[in-house]
Amino acid sequence: MTASSQIPPAIQIEDDRTGVTIPTLRRALADNLYYVLGKPPDGATLNDYYLALAYTVRDRLMQRWMASTHTHRLPTIKQVIYLSAEYLPGPHLGNNLMNLGLYETVQQAVAESGLDLATLLACEEEPGLGNGGLGRLAACFMDSLATLEIPAIGYGIRYEFGIFDQEIREGWQAEITDKWLQSGNPWEIARPEDAVFVKLGGHTEASTDETGCYQVRWIPHQTVKGIPYDTPIPGYRVNTVNTLRLWKAEAPESFDLSVFNHGDYYGAVDQKVISENLTKVLYPNDEPIQGKQLRLKQQYFFVSCALQDLIRTHLAQGGRLERFHEKFAVQLNDTHPAIAIPELMRLLVDDHHVPWDLAWTITQQTFAYTNHTLLPEALEVWSLDLLGQLLPRHLEIIMEINRRFLEDVRLKFPDNGEKMGQLSLIADQPFRSVRMAYLASVGSHAINGVAALHSQLLQKTVLRGFYDLWPEKFLNITNGVTPRRWMLLSNPRLAQLITRRIGDRWIIHLQDLRDLEPLAEDPEFRAAWRSVKQANKQALAQRILERTGIQVNVESLFDVQVKRIHEYKRQHLNVLHIITLYNRLKQNPSLDLVPRTFIFAGKAAPGYVQAKLIIRLITAVGEVINRDPAVGDRLKVVFLPDYNVTNGQPIYPAADLSEQISTAGKEASGTGNMKFALNGALTIGTLDGANIEIREAVGSENFFHFGHKVEELSQLRSQGYDPRRYCDHSPELNRAIHRLESGFFAQGNRDLFRPLVQSLLNDDPYFLMADYLSYLNCQEQVSQAFLNEATWIRRSILNTARMGEFSSDRSIREYAHQVWQVQSVPINLQPYSQSEA
Ligand code: HBZ
Numbered sequence: 001m002t003a004s005s006q007i008p009p010a011i012q013i014e015d016d017r018t019g020v021t022i023p024t025l026r027r028a029l030a031d032n033l034y035y036v037l038g039k040p041p042d043g044a045t046l047n048d049y050y051l052a053l054a055y056t057v058r059d060r061l062m063q064r065w066m067a068s069t070h071t072h073r074l075p076t077i078k079q080v081i082y083l084s085a086e087y088l089p090g091p092h093l094g095n096n097l098m099n100l101g102l103y104e105t106v107q108q109a110v111a112e113s114g115l116d117l118a119t120l121l122a123c124e125e126e127p128g129l130g131n132g133g134l135g136r137l138a139a140c141f142m143d144s145l146a147t148l149e150i151p152a153i154g155y156g157i158r159y160e161f162g163i164f165d166q167e168i169r170e171g172w173q174a175e176i177t178d179k180w181l182q183s184g185n186p187w188e189i190a191r192p193e194d195a196v197f198v199k200l201g202g203h204t205e206a207s208t209d210e211t212g213c214y215q216v217r218w219i220p221h222q223t224v225k226g227i228p229y230d231t232p233i234p235g236y237r238v239n240t241v242n243t244l245r246l247w248k249a250e251a252p253e254s255f256d257l258s259v260f261n262h263g264d265y266y267g268a269v270d271q272k273v274i275s276e277n278l279t280k281v282l283y284p285n286d287e288p289i290q291g292k293q294l295r296l297k298q299q300y301f302f303v304s305c306a307l308q309d310l311i312r313t314h315l316a317q318g319g320r321l322e323r324f325h326e327k328f329a330v331q332l333n334d335t336h337p338a339i340a341i342p343e344l345m346r347l348l349v350d351d352h353h354v355p356w357d358l359a360w361t362i363t364q365q366t367f368a369y370t371n372h373t374l375l376p377e378a379l380e381v382w383s384l385d386l387l388g389q390l391l392p393r394h395l396e397i398i399m400e401i402n403r404r405f406l407e408d409v410r411l412k413f414p415d416n417g418e419k420m421g422q423l424s425l426i427a428d429q430p431f432r433s434v435r436m437a438y439l440a441s442v443g444s445h446a447i448n449g450v451a452a453l454h455s456q457l458l459q460k461t462v463l464r465g466f467y468d469l470w471p472e473k474f475l476n477i478t479n480g481v482t483p484r485r486w487m488l489l490s491n492p493r494l495a496q497l498i499t500r501r502i503g504d505r506w507i508i509h510l511q512d513l514r515d516l517e518p519l520a521e522d523p524e525f526r527a528a529w530r531s532v533k534q535a536n537k538q539a540l541a542q543r544i545l546e547r548t549g550i551q552v553n554v555e556s557l558f559d560v561q562v563k564r565i566h567e568y569k570r571q572h573l574n575v576l577h578i579i580t581l582y583n584r585l586k587q588n589p590s591l592d593l594v595p596r597t598f599i600f601a602g603k604a605a606p607g608y609v610q611a612k613l614i615i616r617l618i619t620a621v622g623e624v625i626n627r628d629p630a631v632g633d634r635l636k637v638v639f640l641p642d643y644n645v646t647n648g649q650p651i652y653p654a655a656d657l658s659e660q661i662s663t664a665g666k667e668a669s670g671t672g673n674m675k676f677a678l679n680g681a682l683t684i685g686t687l688d689g690a691n692i693e694i695r696e697a698v699g700s701e702n703f704f705h706f707g708h709k710v711e712e713l714s715q716l717r718s719q720g721y722d723p724r725r726y727c728d729h730s731p732e733l734n735r736a737i738h739r740l741e742s743g744f745f746a747q748g749n750r751d752l753f754r755p756l757v758q759s760l761l762n763d764d765p766y767f768l769m770a771d772y773l774s775y776l777n778c779q780e781q782v783s784q785a786f787l788n789e790a791t792w793i794r795r796s797i798l799n800t801a802r803m804g805e806f807s808s809d810r811s812i813r814e815y816a817h818q819v820w821q822v823q824s825v826p827i828n829l830q831p832y833s834q835s836e837a
Contacts, residue, residue: 017059020102025109028056047183049115050093050123054186057096057106058232065232065241068827072151072242075317075327078822080145080152080815082138083306083340084333085299086130086282087156087244089139090485090645092187092231094121098489099147099234125180126646128162129246131286132564133671134372136645137450138333140671140808143482146235146242147508148812149824155306157298158188158229158246159282166603166642171619175284175606188229188246196226196308197252198301204393216350218393224275225252226305236484236508239827247305249278285605286564287378291433296339296382296390303340307347321352325365329820332369332444335380335436341367341443342397350393360401368446368819370477371437372668374454374462375568381433384426398434402426405442412469423465441466441473446819450479451669451690453710477815478690479669480808483510486675490649493532494679494800501525511804520797523790530793533656533680540654544599544638550626553633556595557786560676561659562643562651565604565611568666572614572756573768574598574659575621577779578637579736579745582625585634594783595634601643601651613756615639620745620752652679656792657782660685661775663766665710667691674806680796684782686771690806698802702795704785706778707771716770723764726772733772737761 016028033039033052044052072079089095097103107117129135138154145152164175201221209215231244251272283295314327332338341363348359373379387395402425413419425438441447441463449455455476459467467474488495488507498506501519506512519525537554544552561574578598585591600618604611622637640647658676660667660683667689677683677694685691686707695703708716727734737757739745746752760768786792804810816822 018063020060020105022105022109022112025056025106026113028059029053029109029113032056032059046119047123050120051184051186053106053110053120054093054124057093057100057102058186060100060102061096061232061234061241063829064234064239064827065243067239067829068151068241069243071825071827072153073313073317075314075319077151077825078326078820079328080150080820080822081306081310081328081330082141082145082152082154082333083303083330083337084135084138084154084156085302085336086135086333087127087138087142087154087246088130088132088135088645089127089142089231089233089244090649091121091124091126093124094489095143095485096232096234098484099236101237123183124646125183126644127180127185128178128644129156129159129282131163131282131284133669134334137372137479137671137808139645140480140482140485141812142233142242142244143235143484144480144808144812146233146240147238147482147484148809148816149235149238149240149826150812150816150822151240151825152242154233154242154244155302155309156244156246157279157282157302158248159279160248161281163282163284163603163644164606168615168619168639168641171616171623173604173612173615187231189231191228191230194228194309195250196305196312198224198226198249198304198308200224200297200300201390202392204396213353216393216396218346218350222275223252224278224301225250226301228305228309239829240825241827245306245309247279247302249275249301251275284603285607287373287375287566288605288608289378289380291381291383291386293386293390296386299336300339300343300391300394303337304343307340307344311347311352321348321354322358322362324348324362328366329368329822330366331815331820332367332440334370334372335440338369338380338436338440338443339391339394341439342391342394342401345397345401346393349397356400360404363443364445367440367444368448368815369437369440369444370448370450371440371454371458371462372450374457374668375666379462380436381427382436384432384434387434398425398439401439401442409469419465423469437462438466445473446475447473448475448477448819449668450477451693452476452478453665453687453692454668454689457665457710475818477811477818478693478806479671479674480806480811481671481674481678482808483507483678485645485649486652487678491536491653491679493535494529494653497528497532498800506804508809509804510807510809513801513804516797516801520794520801526790526793526797529680529797530789533654533793533796536650536653537656540599540650543650544640547640548638550622550636550638551633552597552636552638553595556597556633556636557656557783558599558654559596559657559659560599560651560655560681561661562599562601562640562648563670563672565602565614566608567610567614567759567766568663570661570663570766570768570771571600571602572617572760573661573771573775574600575614575617576733576736576768576772577776578621578625578635579739580732580776581635582621582628582631583732583735583739585631589630593634594786596783597636597638599638599640599651599655601640601647603643610755610759613753617740617745617753617756624745648675652676652681655679655681656786656796657681658683658685660688660691661707661771662686662688663771664688664708664713666766674803677799678803678806680800682782682785682792682795682799684775684778694803694806697805698799702798702802704778704782706774708767708774713767713770716767721764721767721770723767723769724761726769727761730773732776733769 032055039048110117162178167174199220205217226247233242348354449458502515652675658681660673669690684704740753743750
């Protein structure tokens, strides 16, 4: 690209594709509808209008996007490359309008065209290209990178079907295919001209060339073509527009042709289908992993596409491969892209003839690895069998990396065979496999956990041996969330109230929220704060009514737990509390109970039987409690279906209480906990993940903590934990468990919840029984606190005021300085002039 391509082509000054006056925007909307979508105004659907508006906004990003891309490619500029198998960006339109500063103008333009912006925004299908926290973190990071004007590309997979849509049928989760591309995706631009080819399968052949150089050739069984699709990621009120580049797999035409020439047309079509299957669907597992071949193919496919893309652009800019790591800082979002380490080695050594040692230095200097979980069942391993079949050359390279690594270990710890076995990238049990977290650690110069406790535990447990070897590689970078989407866009009432009092710098300097602290003592401000919360609760109540038919009391305490459904997150501990309150009410119908509305949302992995049963438990308890006239509107239990970014946005602003009740040591960080506290909810939580840091920041008096700490749980475990003991000692726990066993919530069916009850009574691996009493007492404190409205609101304000450090801008600054060594690069837009064009 040349410099002049930053400048839009010569048209009029107030062009229909760039102008931002109301008449121009209206004309652009009509224009895009007619000329891009081919729809006359009277024959257009709401979705057509949404698409036309999206194109209108995309047009207004284009000059900044091209200028950013052009500048970021310059050899002197270091770029962040985020490799993530998952992204959950949420709907783009509202966010892009906000970041461009066009929200109000477009709202008015749309209204003058007889349309309603909110209605058009609701047409957008969000890209559900992730499971949960990890994918959403990638999206928050992309927002912060652009806002901080840091050159970045996010690489990932363009899944044709994202995370399934969830419906609740007779109380059970049903999974529906997510056809997010069905009505068109106006935000992406296909770049077939940038396609790359990815090899799979086959075998390798070693030889020595004429200069005596050892060479390995990989003769693949199959080749697939990767087509990139680019989505602009604009920063907030800056010119930087970064790129999210997602790859789609297709069959290479040459392959089709060769088969076609042999007359096997149907064979060619089959091959095409096989190739395209590669990026068909996202694996809907959030934690446990199984060795599925297609998943390894997906991982390798996008990583190879990304690295080939980088090498190509680097060389095209005159860059030298020895300087690859000076141009690109590549972050591995968990181990899903860790195959990038042998892939970069292969590209450098085999394809570009870089000597091994130099290639290894470049590779280590290039990569950094973020770990997101310690759960043993979630740590990725790939069997040598599978790797050998699919990526024979990579297996050889991994073995060579391991050989050299273990040799270093041996020199450092002579005569310590045990150490070598512990550190080996290859596990022997239960089958020979590559430990991807080890591979990622060896191939990276920096390794981080995502909250202080998690980073400590990472160093002490999963990666202990590596920490002992290289303590200097390890660091903690606590997660954060973007205040643009999670406050400004999703909680406009609160954002406006805050801005009226302290100005709007908090949007990019979240620490400025501190200025709200003194206002917590101001009764007038507290009243305004309360009205905002009530309005948000009213809005959520309306959605609850529309989606579930349940009428909730907006004066009640909104007690909210939204996140993936998992035993370690302990939604069923929350349910045990609900059942206990219900039992108390049944025992004493005139009990003076603080009214609560319990709100749950979240998806369960389709194969995770126990998690699906927890959903059924929540809906079953709701069915009984919600229609018990003796309860009235003192207790309601709601399960909101299809939790995703879109449906999450109205939830956080309406919460009074945030449930963050994972077993200590299990939740790496959590990010929902940050969204709630930022929006003024108080937290009830264990000392786990980022809860610990949130509690320190907001003040322990403004945070309800309960439960055993990590060390206390390991002590319990080593003493021979007996969950039944807690039942025997707590009549209320006993009664709650009995309600479940008796079939009371299952129309007399004693079998339905038996697996849950059995698990709790027999092993209780997540210590619900041990934490029950402490949780119950803590909930009692919550209720008492809620009765005093003035102090509750005061605490709510202080939560928001003190959450400044949990902006993803802060996380990204830490990565930029401590891991990536990258700087901001402001983007200059040449002023448009007729003569230049
Ligand atoms: O990553 C989550 C952690 O559980 C959470 O504590 C943390 O806040 C968040 C961001 O750091 N982990 C995930 O969301 N993990 C996945 O979504 C996942 C997806 C595919 C897998 C394994 C895990 O194969």
